[in-house]
Amino acid sequence: MKVHIRYYAKYVDYTGTKIEDMEVERMTIAELLDVIKLKHSRLREDKTSLVALNSRFVNEGMIISDGDTVSIFPPVSGG
Amino acid sequence: MEVERYLSQVAVREIFPSGQKIIESSSIVVVGMGGTGSAIAEMMARMGIRKITIVDDDTIEVSNLNRQALYKENDIGLKKVDVAKVELLKINNDVEVNAIDQRLTHYNAEEILSEGDIILDGTDNYNARGVMNGASFKLKKPWIFTAVEGTVGYVKAIIPGKTSCLSCFGYPDQGEGISCTVQGVIPSAVRAISSLAVTVALKVLMERESSGDLVYMDVWKPTLETLPIPRNEGCKVCGENKFARG
Numbered sequence: 001m002k003v004h005i006r007y008y009a010k011y012v013d014y015t016g017t018k019i020e021d022m023e024v025e026r027m028t029i030a031e032l033l034d035v036i037k038l039k040h041s042r043l044r045e046d047k048t049s050l051v052a053l054n055s056r057f058v059n060e061g062m063i064i065s066d067g068d069t070v071s072i073f074p075p076v077s078g079g
Numbered sequence: 080m081e082v083e084r085y086l087s088q089v090a091v092r093e094i095f096p097s098g099q100k101i102i103e104s105s106s107i108v109v110v111g112m113g114g115t116g117s118a119i120a121e122m123m124a125r126m127g128i129r130k131i132t133i134v135d136d137d138t139i140e141v142s143n144l145n146r147q148a149l150y151k152e153n154d155i156g157l158k159k160v161d162v163a164k165v166e167l168l169k170i171n172n173d174v175e176v177n178a179i180d181q182r183l184t185h186y187n188a189e190e191i192l193s194e195g196d197i198i199l200d201g202t203d204n205y206n207a208r209g210v211m212n213g214a215s216f217k218l219k220k221p222w223i224f225t226a227v228e229g230t231v232g233y234v235k236a237i238i239p240g241k242t243s244c245l246s247c248f249g250y251p252d253q254g255e256g257i258s259c260t261v262q263g264v265i266p267s268a269v270r271a272i273s274s275l276a277v278t279v280a281l282k283v284l285m286e287r288e289s290s291g292d293l294v295y296m297d298v299w300k301p302t303l304e305t306l307p308i309p310r311n312e313g314c315k316v317c318g319e320n321k322f323a324r325g
Contacts, residue, residue: 075205077255
Protein backbone atom coordinates (compact mmCIF):
# COMPACT_ATOMS: atom_id res chain seq x y z
CA MET A 1 0.00 0.00 0.00
CA LYS A 2 1.02 3.60 -0.50
CA VAL A 3 1.36 6.21 2.25
CA HIS A 4 2.25 9.87 1.93
CA ILE A 5 5.01 11.18 4.20
CA ARG A 6 5.28 14.89 4.95
CA TYR A 7 8.40 16.35 6.55
CA TYR A 8 8.45 19.55 8.54
CA ALA A 9 11.01 22.14 9.58
CA LYS A 10 14.62 20.85 9.58
CA TYR A 11 13.45 17.43 8.43
CA VAL A 12 12.92 18.92 4.97
CA ASP A 13 16.68 19.55 4.87
CA TYR A 14 17.47 16.18 6.44
CA THR A 15 15.47 14.26 3.83
CA GLY A 16 15.83 16.62 0.89
CA THR A 17 12.09 16.67 0.33
CA LYS A 18 8.86 18.06 1.80
CA ILE A 19 6.73 15.11 0.79
CA GLU A 20 7.27 11.64 -0.56
CA ASP A 21 5.20 8.54 -1.20
CA MET A 22 6.32 5.19 0.16
CA GLU A 23 5.15 1.68 -0.67
CA VAL A 24 4.95 -0.23 2.61
CA GLU A 25 3.17 -3.22 4.08
CA ARG A 26 0.69 -3.15 6.96
CA MET A 27 2.51 -1.77 9.99
CA THR A 28 2.26 0.61 12.92
CA ILE A 29 3.28 4.26 12.87
CA ALA A 30 6.28 3.40 15.05
CA GLU A 31 7.38 0.71 12.60
CA LEU A 32 6.91 3.08 9.68
CA LEU A 33 9.07 5.63 11.48
CA ASP A 34 11.83 3.01 11.76
CA VAL A 35 11.60 2.38 8.02
CA ILE A 36 11.78 6.09 7.30
CA LYS A 37 14.81 6.48 9.56
CA LEU A 38 16.57 3.69 7.68
CA LYS A 39 16.03 5.58 4.45
CA HIS A 40 16.86 9.01 5.89
CA SER A 41 19.56 8.38 8.49
CA ARG A 42 19.82 12.02 9.65
CA LEU A 43 16.39 11.70 11.21
CA ARG A 44 18.06 9.46 13.79
CA GLU A 45 19.83 12.52 15.20
CA ASP A 46 16.68 13.19 17.23
CA LYS A 47 15.84 10.52 19.78
CA THR A 48 12.18 11.46 19.41
CA SER A 49 10.15 12.75 16.50
CA LEU A 50 6.56 13.93 16.68
CA VAL A 51 4.27 12.03 14.31
CA ALA A 52 0.76 12.87 13.15
CA LEU A 53 -1.53 10.58 11.16
CA ASN A 54 -3.83 12.40 8.74
CA SER A 55 -3.08 15.72 10.49
CA ARG A 56 -3.88 14.37 13.96
CA PHE A 57 -1.38 13.29 16.61
CA VAL A 58 -2.16 9.73 17.61
CA ASN A 59 -0.60 6.80 19.44
CA GLU A 60 2.38 5.43 17.51
CA GLY A 61 0.94 1.95 17.94
CA MET A 62 -1.83 2.76 15.45
CA ILE A 63 -1.86 0.80 12.21
CA ILE A 64 -1.50 2.81 9.01
CA SER A 65 -3.83 2.35 6.06
CA ASP A 66 -3.49 2.77 2.31
CA GLY A 67 -3.57 6.45 1.37
CA ASP A 68 -2.76 7.75 4.86
CA THR A 69 -0.66 10.86 5.28
CA VAL A 70 1.98 10.67 7.99
CA SER A 71 3.52 13.99 9.09
CA ILE A 72 6.81 14.06 10.95
CA PHE A 73 7.91 17.01 13.08
CA PRO A 74 11.14 17.58 15.01
CA PRO A 75 11.00 17.99 18.80
CA VAL A 76 11.80 21.72 18.63
CA SER A 77 13.23 22.84 21.98
CA GLY A 78 14.40 26.46 21.74
CA GLY A 79 12.73 29.46 23.23
CA MET B 80 -9.66 50.39 34.25
CA GLU B 81 -7.65 53.02 32.43
CA VAL B 82 -10.04 53.29 29.50
CA GLU B 83 -7.81 55.33 27.20
CA ARG B 84 -4.73 53.20 27.73
CA TYR B 85 -6.42 49.97 26.67
CA LEU B 86 -8.97 51.44 24.26
CA SER B 87 -7.58 49.86 21.12
CA GLN B 88 -7.67 46.31 22.50
CA VAL B 89 -11.00 46.76 24.29
CA ALA B 90 -12.49 47.82 20.94
CA VAL B 91 -11.77 44.36 19.59
CA ARG B 92 -14.83 42.12 19.77
CA GLU B 93 -12.76 39.20 21.06
CA ILE B 94 -11.68 41.29 24.08
CA PHE B 95 -14.36 43.92 24.78
CA PRO B 96 -14.59 45.33 28.34
CA SER B 97 -15.49 41.94 29.78
CA GLY B 98 -12.25 40.43 28.47
CA GLN B 99 -10.20 43.41 29.62
CA LYS B 100 -11.62 42.94 33.10
CA ILE B 101 -10.35 39.36 33.07
CA ILE B 102 -6.92 40.49 31.86
CA GLU B 103 -6.65 43.09 34.61
CA SER B 104 -7.61 40.58 37.28
CA SER B 105 -5.35 37.75 36.10
CA SER B 106 -1.87 36.69 37.09
CA ILE B 107 0.65 34.86 34.93
CA VAL B 108 3.92 33.05 35.49
CA VAL B 109 6.47 33.28 32.68
CA VAL B 110 9.12 30.57 32.99
CA GLY B 111 12.27 31.49 31.10
CA MET B 112 13.01 35.09 30.17
CA GLY B 113 14.78 34.50 26.87
CA GLY B 114 13.36 35.26 23.44
CA THR B 115 9.80 34.03 23.86
CA GLY B 116 9.51 34.68 27.59
CA SER B 117 10.63 38.30 27.45
CA ALA B 118 8.35 39.08 24.50
CA ILE B 119 5.40 37.39 26.23
CA ALA B 120 6.02 39.34 29.45
CA GLU B 121 6.28 42.61 27.54
CA MET B 122 3.01 42.04 25.67
CA MET B 123 1.17 40.98 28.80
CA ALA B 124 2.42 44.04 30.71
CA ARG B 125 1.33 46.34 27.90
CA MET B 126 -2.12 44.70 27.86
CA GLY B 127 -2.55 45.37 31.58
CA ILE B 128 -2.29 41.97 33.21
CA ARG B 129 -2.54 42.29 37.01
CA LYS B 130 0.56 40.36 38.05
CA ILE B 131 3.53 38.80 36.26
CA THR B 132 5.91 36.39 37.94
CA ILE B 133 9.08 35.98 35.91
CA VAL B 134 11.44 33.06 36.49
CA ASP B 135 15.00 32.70 35.19
CA ASP B 136 18.49 32.30 36.66
CA ASP B 137 20.45 33.43 33.57
CA THR B 138 22.44 36.58 32.94
CA ILE B 139 22.16 38.68 29.80
CA GLU B 140 24.70 37.89 27.08
CA VAL B 141 25.52 39.73 23.89
CA SER B 142 24.11 36.84 21.84
CA ASN B 143 20.68 37.48 23.41
CA LEU B 144 20.32 41.01 22.09
CA ASN B 145 19.19 40.20 18.54
CA ARG B 146 15.88 38.73 19.70
CA GLN B 147 15.23 39.09 23.41
CA ALA B 148 12.87 41.92 24.30
CA LEU B 149 13.59 44.23 27.24
CA TYR B 150 17.44 43.85 27.22
CA LYS B 151 19.97 46.36 25.92
CA GLU B 152 23.74 46.56 25.44
CA ASN B 153 24.42 48.07 28.84
CA ASP B 154 22.51 45.21 30.51
CA ILE B 155 25.07 42.57 29.51
CA GLY B 156 26.19 40.62 32.55
CA LEU B 157 23.12 41.54 34.61
CA LYS B 158 20.46 39.10 35.74
CA LYS B 159 17.62 38.78 33.25
CA VAL B 160 14.86 38.88 35.85
CA ASP B 161 16.28 42.02 37.50
CA VAL B 162 16.47 43.94 34.22
CA ALA B 163 13.14 42.58 33.00
CA LYS B 164 11.37 43.67 36.18
CA VAL B 165 12.65 47.24 35.84
CA GLU B 166 11.72 47.40 32.15
CA LEU B 167 8.27 45.89 32.66
CA LEU B 168 7.48 48.44 35.36
CA LYS B 169 8.63 51.25 33.05
CA ILE B 170 6.14 49.95 30.47
CA ASN B 171 3.27 49.65 32.93
CA ASN B 172 3.66 50.64 36.54
CA ASP B 173 0.22 49.26 37.41
CA VAL B 174 1.47 45.72 36.88
CA GLU B 175 2.83 43.81 39.87
CA VAL B 176 6.08 42.13 38.86
CA ASN B 177 7.55 39.31 40.93
CA ALA B 178 11.10 38.41 39.85
CA ILE B 179 12.41 34.96 40.82
CA ASP B 180 16.11 34.39 40.16
CA GLN B 181 15.90 30.60 40.03
CA ARG B 182 15.83 27.76 37.55
CA LEU B 183 12.55 25.84 37.64
CA THR B 184 13.04 22.39 39.14
CA HIS B 185 10.92 19.60 40.59
CA TYR B 186 11.72 21.06 44.02
CA ASN B 187 10.49 24.63 43.51
CA ALA B 188 7.98 24.23 40.67
CA GLU B 189 4.74 23.87 42.60
CA GLU B 190 5.44 26.86 44.83
CA ILE B 191 6.46 29.08 41.90
CA LEU B 192 3.79 28.01 39.43
CA SER B 193 1.01 28.37 41.98
CA GLU B 194 1.60 32.16 41.74
CA GLY B 195 -0.27 32.40 38.44
CA ASP B 196 -3.68 31.72 36.97
CA ILE B 197 -1.82 30.51 33.90
CA ILE B 198 1.78 29.57 33.12
CA LEU B 199 3.60 30.55 29.95
CA ASP B 200 6.57 28.61 28.65
CA GLY B 201 9.58 30.70 27.69
CA THR B 202 12.09 27.93 28.30
CA ASP B 203 14.53 26.38 25.87
CA ASN B 204 14.86 22.81 27.12
CA TYR B 205 12.96 19.58 27.63
CA ASN B 206 13.71 19.28 31.37
CA ALA B 207 11.94 22.51 32.30
CA ARG B 208 8.94 21.69 30.15
CA GLY B 209 8.71 18.25 31.73
CA VAL B 210 8.71 19.90 35.17
CA MET B 211 6.05 22.41 34.08
CA ASN B 212 3.89 19.69 32.58
CA GLY B 213 3.92 17.57 35.74
CA ALA B 214 3.52 20.43 38.20
CA SER B 215 0.75 22.15 36.26
CA PHE B 216 -1.19 18.89 36.17
CA LYS B 217 -0.83 18.53 39.95
CA LEU B 218 -1.85 22.15 40.50
CA LYS B 219 -4.61 21.95 37.86
CA LYS B 220 -3.18 25.11 36.27
CA PRO B 221 -3.31 25.65 32.53
CA TRP B 222 -0.05 26.33 30.73
CA ILE B 223 1.00 27.35 27.23
CA PHE B 224 3.75 25.31 25.61
CA THR B 225 5.97 27.17 23.15
CA ALA B 226 9.09 26.13 21.28
CA VAL B 227 10.93 27.80 18.43
CA GLU B 228 13.92 27.09 16.24
CA GLY B 229 15.06 28.24 12.83
CA THR B 230 12.00 29.72 11.17
CA VAL B 231 9.45 27.45 12.86
CA GLY B 232 7.74 27.03 16.20
CA TYR B 233 4.97 25.37 18.17
CA VAL B 234 2.28 26.65 20.51
CA LYS B 235 -0.17 24.50 22.45
CA ALA B 236 -2.58 25.12 25.31
CA ILE B 237 -2.45 22.48 28.02
CA ILE B 238 -5.48 22.58 30.32
CA PRO B 239 -5.47 19.81 32.94
CA GLY B 240 -8.62 17.74 32.78
CA LYS B 241 -9.63 19.20 29.41
CA THR B 242 -6.86 18.86 26.85
CA SER B 243 -3.98 16.56 26.10
CA CYS B 244 -0.71 17.38 27.84
CA LEU B 245 2.85 17.55 26.57
CA SER B 246 3.52 13.88 27.25
CA CYS B 247 0.37 12.76 25.44
CA PHE B 248 2.01 13.11 22.04
CA GLY B 249 5.52 12.03 22.86
CA TYR B 250 7.27 15.37 23.28
CA PRO B 251 10.47 14.71 25.28
CA ASP B 252 10.32 15.55 28.99
CA GLN B 253 13.99 15.10 29.75
CA GLY B 254 17.20 16.54 28.36
CA GLU B 255 18.55 19.92 27.47
CA GLY B 256 17.52 20.01 23.82
CA ILE B 257 19.31 22.33 21.45
CA SER B 258 19.45 26.00 22.36
CA CYS B 259 18.61 28.78 19.92
CA THR B 260 22.21 29.96 19.98
CA VAL B 261 23.39 26.55 18.72
CA GLN B 262 20.46 25.61 16.48
CA GLY B 263 19.82 29.11 15.20
CA VAL B 264 16.57 31.04 15.23
CA ILE B 265 15.20 33.99 13.31
CA PRO B 266 14.00 36.74 15.67
CA SER B 267 10.74 37.16 13.77
CA ALA B 268 9.89 33.51 14.47
CA VAL B 269 10.44 34.14 18.18
CA ARG B 270 8.09 37.15 18.12
CA ALA B 271 5.46 35.32 16.05
CA ILE B 272 5.39 32.36 18.42
CA SER B 273 5.32 34.71 21.43
CA SER B 274 2.38 36.61 19.94
CA LEU B 275 0.49 33.42 19.29
CA ALA B 276 1.22 32.19 22.83
CA VAL B 277 -0.15 35.40 24.33
CA THR B 278 -3.30 35.10 22.20
CA VAL B 279 -3.85 31.49 23.23
CA ALA B 280 -3.25 32.41 26.89
CA LEU B 281 -5.88 35.17 26.69
CA LYS B 282 -8.33 32.68 25.23
CA VAL B 283 -7.66 30.25 28.06
CA LEU B 284 -8.12 32.98 30.67
CA MET B 285 -11.40 33.96 29.00
CA GLU B 286 -12.43 30.30 28.84
CA ARG B 287 -12.61 30.36 25.06
CA GLU B 288 -9.89 27.80 24.38
CA SER B 289 -10.35 24.13 25.07
CA SER B 290 -8.97 22.37 22.01
CA GLY B 291 -5.34 21.96 22.99
CA ASP B 292 -4.44 21.71 19.31
CA LEU B 293 -0.78 22.03 18.38
CA VAL B 294 -0.19 25.09 16.24
CA TYR B 295 2.79 24.79 13.91
CA MET B 296 4.04 27.99 12.34
CA ASP B 297 6.76 28.64 9.79
CA VAL B 298 7.32 32.37 9.35
CA TRP B 299 9.54 31.94 6.31
CA LYS B 300 7.19 30.05 4.02
CA PRO B 301 4.90 31.36 5.63
CA THR B 302 2.49 28.70 6.83
CA LEU B 303 0.42 27.85 9.85
CA GLU B 304 -1.14 24.48 10.61
CA THR B 305 -3.34 23.39 13.47
CA LEU B 306 -3.12 19.73 14.42
CA PRO B 307 -5.43 18.10 16.96
CA ILE B 308 -3.81 16.12 19.76
CA PRO B 309 -6.33 13.85 21.48
CA ARG B 310 -5.83 12.98 25.13
CA ASN B 311 -3.80 9.81 25.57
CA GLU B 312 -5.39 7.52 28.15
CA GLY B 313 -2.05 5.83 28.72
CA CYS B 314 -0.17 9.12 29.20
CA LYS B 315 2.24 8.85 32.13
CA VAL B 316 1.31 12.36 33.34
CA CYS B 317 -2.40 12.91 32.70
CA GLY B 318 -3.70 9.57 31.43
CA GLU B 319 -6.79 7.99 32.98
CA ASN B 320 -5.08 4.61 32.74
CA LYS B 321 -1.55 5.65 33.66
CA PHE B 322 -1.48 3.40 36.71
CA ALA B 323 -2.81 0.40 34.82
CA ARG B 324 0.19 -0.03 32.57
CA GLY B 325 2.18 -2.11 35.04
